[in-house]
Amino acid sequence: MAALTSGRNTPRREPDVESHPMRGGATIYVGALVMIDAAGWAGPGATSATLKAVGRAEDTRMSVANGDRHIRVRRGVFRWGNSDGADAITRADIGNPAYAVDDQTLAKTSNGGARSAAGIIRDVDAQGVWIAI
Numbered sequence: 487m488a489a490l491t492s493g494r495n496t497p498r499r500e501p502d503v504e505s506h507p508m509r510g511g512a513t514i515y516v517g518a519l520v521m522i523d524a525a526g527w528a529g530p531g532a533t534s535a536t537l538k539a540v541g542r543a544e545d546t547r548m549s550v551a552n553g554d555r556h557i558r559v560r561r562g563v564f565r566w567g568n569s570d571g572a573d574a575i576t577r578a579d580i581g582n583p584a585y586a587v588d589d590q591t592l593a594k595t596s597n598g599g600a601r602s603a604a605g606i607i608r609d610v611d612a613q614g615v616w617i618a619i
Contacts (some may be wrong), residue, residue, distance in 0.1 A: 504563040506540060508549035518543045518589040519566065519604060519619075520559045528557050530589035537602040539586065539619050565614045566604075569593035575615045579607050584617045592617065 506520070514520055519531030520543050528540065530581035541559030549555040566584075568575050573593035575584060584592040585601035592604055594617050605617035 489592055502541075503544070503558060504540060504554045504561070505558050508547060508555045508557050510552040510554070513548045514543045514546065514557050516543050516546045519586060520589075521586060521602065525552075527552055527599040528559070531550055531563070531586040531604065532589065533587055533601050535596075535599050535602060537586065539602070539604040541619050551560060561619050563608050563616055563618045565611075565616050567591040568610070568615045572606070573597070575607060577610050580609065582607050584615060604616070 488543050506522060506528035509523060509529045512529040514530050520528050520541055521531050521537035521597040522528050524536050541561045542564050544560055547555045547557045567590050569587055569591055573595055575592060575594045579594055583603040584605055584607050586597050586604040587593050605619040607615060608618050609616040
Protein backbone atom coordinates (compact mmCIF):
# COMPACT_ATOMS: atom_id res chain seq x y z
CA MET A 487 0.00 0.00 0.00
CA ALA A 488 1.32 3.43 -0.88
CA ALA A 489 1.56 6.44 1.44
CA LEU A 490 -1.41 8.81 1.65
CA THR A 491 -1.68 11.69 -0.77
CA SER A 492 -4.88 13.00 0.84
CA GLY A 493 -6.88 12.60 4.03
CA ARG A 494 -8.68 9.37 4.88
CA ASN A 495 -11.32 8.24 7.36
CA THR A 496 -9.31 5.61 9.26
CA PRO A 497 -11.61 2.95 10.78
CA ARG A 498 -11.42 2.49 14.55
CA ARG A 499 -12.66 0.05 17.14
CA GLU A 500 -14.07 0.82 20.57
CA PRO A 501 -11.04 1.06 22.88
CA ASP A 502 -10.25 -2.15 24.73
CA VAL A 503 -13.09 -4.18 23.15
CA GLU A 504 -12.42 -6.99 20.68
CA SER A 505 -14.39 -9.81 19.09
CA HIS A 506 -12.90 -13.27 18.55
CA PRO A 507 -14.29 -16.34 16.76
CA MET A 508 -15.04 -19.16 19.18
CA ARG A 509 -13.73 -22.73 19.23
CA GLY A 510 -16.37 -25.33 18.40
CA GLY A 511 -18.03 -26.81 21.49
CA ALA A 512 -16.93 -23.95 23.75
CA THR A 513 -19.18 -22.23 26.28
CA ILE A 514 -17.95 -18.89 27.57
CA TYR A 515 -19.85 -17.19 30.37
CA VAL A 516 -20.08 -13.44 30.82
CA GLY A 517 -17.26 -12.33 33.12
CA ALA A 518 -15.02 -15.31 32.25
CA LEU A 519 -11.35 -15.13 31.40
CA VAL A 520 -11.16 -15.67 27.63
CA MET A 521 -8.11 -17.20 25.96
CA ILE A 522 -7.30 -18.10 22.37
CA ASP A 523 -5.62 -21.31 21.28
CA ALA A 524 -2.80 -21.79 18.77
CA ALA A 525 -5.28 -21.74 15.87
CA GLY A 526 -6.82 -18.44 17.06
CA TRP A 527 -10.11 -19.85 18.41
CA ALA A 528 -11.48 -18.33 21.64
CA GLY A 529 -12.50 -20.42 24.61
CA PRO A 530 -12.74 -20.13 28.38
CA GLY A 531 -9.54 -19.84 30.39
CA ALA A 532 -8.08 -23.23 31.27
CA THR A 533 -4.90 -24.97 32.40
CA SER A 534 -2.90 -25.25 29.18
CA ALA A 535 0.56 -24.20 28.12
CA THR A 536 -0.54 -22.98 24.67
CA LEU A 537 -3.27 -20.41 25.37
CA LYS A 538 -3.10 -16.61 25.22
CA ALA A 539 -5.32 -14.37 27.36
CA VAL A 540 -7.34 -11.81 25.41
CA GLY A 541 -9.68 -10.36 28.05
CA ARG A 542 -12.92 -10.72 30.01
CA ALA A 543 -16.07 -11.99 28.28
CA GLU A 544 -18.72 -9.33 27.75
CA ASP A 545 -21.44 -11.87 26.85
CA THR A 546 -22.35 -15.52 27.37
CA ARG A 547 -21.96 -17.54 24.19
CA MET A 548 -22.05 -21.20 23.14
CA SER A 549 -20.42 -22.42 19.96
CA VAL A 550 -21.12 -25.61 18.01
CA ALA A 551 -18.50 -25.37 15.26
CA ASN A 552 -15.28 -23.38 14.96
CA GLY A 553 -16.12 -19.78 14.12
CA ASP A 554 -19.92 -20.07 14.16
CA ARG A 555 -20.06 -17.54 17.03
CA HIS A 556 -17.92 -14.62 18.15
CA ILE A 557 -17.30 -13.53 21.73
CA ARG A 558 -16.81 -9.89 22.71
CA VAL A 559 -14.00 -9.38 25.18
CA ARG A 560 -12.74 -6.35 27.06
CA ARG A 561 -9.13 -5.69 28.00
CA GLY A 562 -8.36 -3.95 31.27
CA VAL A 563 -7.66 -4.66 34.94
CA PHE A 564 -10.04 -7.23 36.43
CA ARG A 565 -10.32 -9.15 39.70
CA TRP A 566 -10.22 -12.95 39.53
CA GLY A 567 -10.14 -15.73 42.10
CA ASN A 568 -6.84 -16.56 43.79
CA SER A 569 -5.37 -20.05 43.83
CA ASP A 570 -4.53 -21.60 47.18
CA GLY A 571 -1.61 -23.26 48.93
CA ALA A 572 1.84 -22.73 47.41
CA ASP A 573 0.25 -21.22 44.27
CA ALA A 574 -1.65 -18.46 46.11
CA ILE A 575 -0.73 -15.01 44.83
CA THR A 576 0.37 -12.47 47.46
CA ARG A 577 1.20 -8.76 47.42
CA ALA A 578 4.86 -9.72 47.00
CA ASP A 579 3.90 -11.00 43.51
CA ILE A 580 2.62 -7.63 42.22
CA GLY A 581 4.25 -6.95 38.85
CA ASN A 582 4.73 -10.65 38.06
CA PRO A 583 2.69 -12.72 35.61
CA ALA A 584 -0.37 -14.61 36.86
CA TYR A 585 -1.21 -17.99 35.31
CA ALA A 586 -4.64 -19.34 34.33
CA VAL A 587 -6.02 -22.29 36.28
CA ASP A 588 -9.52 -22.02 34.80
CA ASP A 589 -11.86 -19.28 33.52
CA GLN A 590 -11.91 -17.46 36.87
CA THR A 591 -8.90 -18.62 38.93
CA LEU A 592 -5.26 -17.50 38.78
CA ALA A 593 -2.06 -18.97 40.20
CA LYS A 594 1.41 -17.70 41.06
CA THR A 595 3.28 -20.27 38.94
CA SER A 596 3.03 -21.91 35.55
CA ASN A 597 3.07 -25.31 37.30
CA GLY A 598 6.21 -26.38 35.46
CA GLY A 599 5.05 -24.87 32.17
CA ALA A 600 1.57 -26.44 32.24
CA ARG A 601 -0.26 -23.08 32.55
CA SER A 602 -0.33 -20.05 30.29
CA ALA A 603 0.19 -16.50 31.51
CA ALA A 604 -3.08 -14.61 31.87
CA GLY A 605 -1.77 -11.13 32.64
CA ILE A 606 0.30 -9.03 35.03
CA ILE A 607 -0.60 -8.91 38.73
CA ARG A 608 -1.59 -5.36 39.73
CA ASP A 609 -3.07 -5.90 43.21
CA VAL A 610 -4.24 -8.55 45.67
CA ASP A 611 -7.08 -8.16 48.15
CA ALA A 612 -9.30 -10.37 50.29
CA GLN A 613 -11.61 -11.08 47.33
CA GLY A 614 -8.96 -12.04 44.78
CA VAL A 615 -6.24 -10.96 42.40
CA TRP A 616 -6.34 -7.94 40.09
CA ILE A 617 -4.54 -8.49 36.79
CA ALA A 618 -4.02 -6.39 33.68
CA ILE A 619 -4.89 -8.20 30.46
